Amino acid sequence: MRSQIISLSLSVALLFSFSNIKAGEILPLAVDLQKAGKTAQTHNIPVVIFFTATWCNYCKKLEENILHPLLETTDIESYAEFRQIVMDKAHWRMKDFAGNDIEMKSFAPTQKVKVAPTTYVYNSKGELIAEPILGLTLEEFYPGNLEKAINQGLKTLGNEKRLDIYKMVNESKIAY
Template sequence: MKSFSSALLALTLITLSFLIQAAPLNTPKVFDWSLEASTASKGNKPIMVVFSSDRCNYCDLLNQQVLNPLLKSGDLANRVHLREFKIDRSGKVVDFDGDPIRSHIFVSRYHIYATPTVLLLDQNGNILGEPIVGFNNPVTYKILLDKTIQQAQSMSHISVEKIVTSLQ
């Protein structure tokens, strides 16, 4: 009877692990980075890309404990153009220059080696600041994210000023 109870408990735990829902990031899927860049440019915002994977528990925790609450509050939407990109996705996407690019090449361009990784990009796909790799706890992550966004916004502002100055 004891082995039956143990087997039943193990089966229940396995079943529950399949039923637990991941916490998806509440943003549209990206197929065209040039379109995303155009949208971000209109709002004068950097593009925040969350590189994640389907079986990444830390990605789910990041979404659930930090990003989705910040999206719901409006804090992120007012500061960045947020999109998620699954590194294990196959096929092609449209790159920032409008040309098609394989998903794995897009990921390798930014040297993504772990998930979650958050990058802030300008409208040409250039990195603004240091990436945030991994997830530890929501309090320190929010502080780090805020600093990274501020840094990206200041770098983005400098880039716009250089372009305007060079056109004069």
């Protein structure tokens, strides 16, 4: 009986620890935006932050149906540094663009983010350089909106590179 209780306790503990790992599996968590900014500056690319929440079904759709296939099968990461902010997780720590240690859920309000999912495109210093993408209406429109925002960011940075998600999708055989 005691070994069954211990086994059950371990199973429950593992279940909870795996459910916590879910965030950040598809998109890297924004644990150090200062470091992401330095990497972006080195490559002259923007930092793209996806503001999500654990309760948000649209966020899950965005990650699973759009971002995961793009990140796994294309070279989209050569056009931007991608990070995720989970807006409702208490006690998760991160560094903002200035290197300040803050609670992750406090970052979104400083950026005036009120809708999940929201996508922001920043320069290496944490300044917005493209129109935000608010929410997820029709999934088939999001890749084009993301492409437009990243290209706007690249142009603002003086980078001549241009993202063509449609071409990437066709070359990688992603089905949307």
